[in-house]
Amino acid sequence: MAMDDQSRVFVRKLLIWYKKAARELPWRDTRNPYAILVSEFMLQQTQVSRVLEYFPRFMARFPTIDALARSRPKAVMEQWDGLGYYARARNLHALAKVVSRTLHGQLPDDPVQLQELPGVGKYTAGAVACFAYQKAVPAVDTNVRRVLSRVFGNAKFGMRNAELWRLASTLVPKNGERAWKFNQAMMELGALVCTARVPKCQDCPVKKHCRYTARLNSRNRIHGRAHPE
DNA sequence: GTCCCGGGCG
DNA sequence: CGCCCGGGAC
CATH class of the missing domain: 1.10.340.30 (Hypothetical protein; domain 2)
Known part of the structure; x- marks a missing residue:
């Protein structure tokens, strides 16, 4: 499946964010x-x-x-x-x-x-x-699952597991080094920003491409709450 | 204290 | 689908 423009921008922004936000962890230093x-x-x-x-x-x-x-x-x-x-x-x-x-x-x-x-x-x-x-394959754990569901999902239907793996496959860069960064970045985003309970959407590098943020904003407009930008 | 979270397996 | 086992949020 081909990637649309939104997805390309999503991946690019994610990788840029990862470069400055990534934690130094011993298992990221080794191959x-x-x-x-x-x-x-x-x-x-x-x-x-x-x-x-x-x-x-x-x-x-x-x-x-x-x-x-x-x-x-x-x-x-x-x-x-x-x-x-x-x-x-x-x-x-x-x-x-x-x-x-x-x-x-x-x-x-x-x-x-x-x-x-x-x-x-x-x-x-x-x-x-x-x-x-450096194989260009996806690795979908709970963090990645959550990020994908929020960014690309919709309110009514939760994405099934197979669907999430397919989506991840289309997003993973074909270049091995970039695939490595993409998978690390997805997990890092899930761990640091797109957290399970209270996601830190203000700090999110891909909030403009995120359906979850869009849903939040429209709900807040309806109820007259401040726009969480 | 109570509840929620999590990959793989049986 | 429930279990494994500890930590952390509330």
């Missing part, structure tokens, strides 16, 4: 697939602030996927202790063993192959393919 995998497993269930505490320790203790594969379950669980969702630590360990023994320690770069691994669903597969290997 090491294993490091990115570990960060994604942790981020599936935990806020950034806590992952910042666990991620460096985990990487220091298990520096490679082979090192993780060779480790005792007890040692892995110790590093995960306090993060919750312990099935994921077991999945990560199982994944490391599979990749170490059957794939020479090389994580696949193909989302379909990634998704066959334990604990890796559609989102994590896309995230690893894009963030580690």
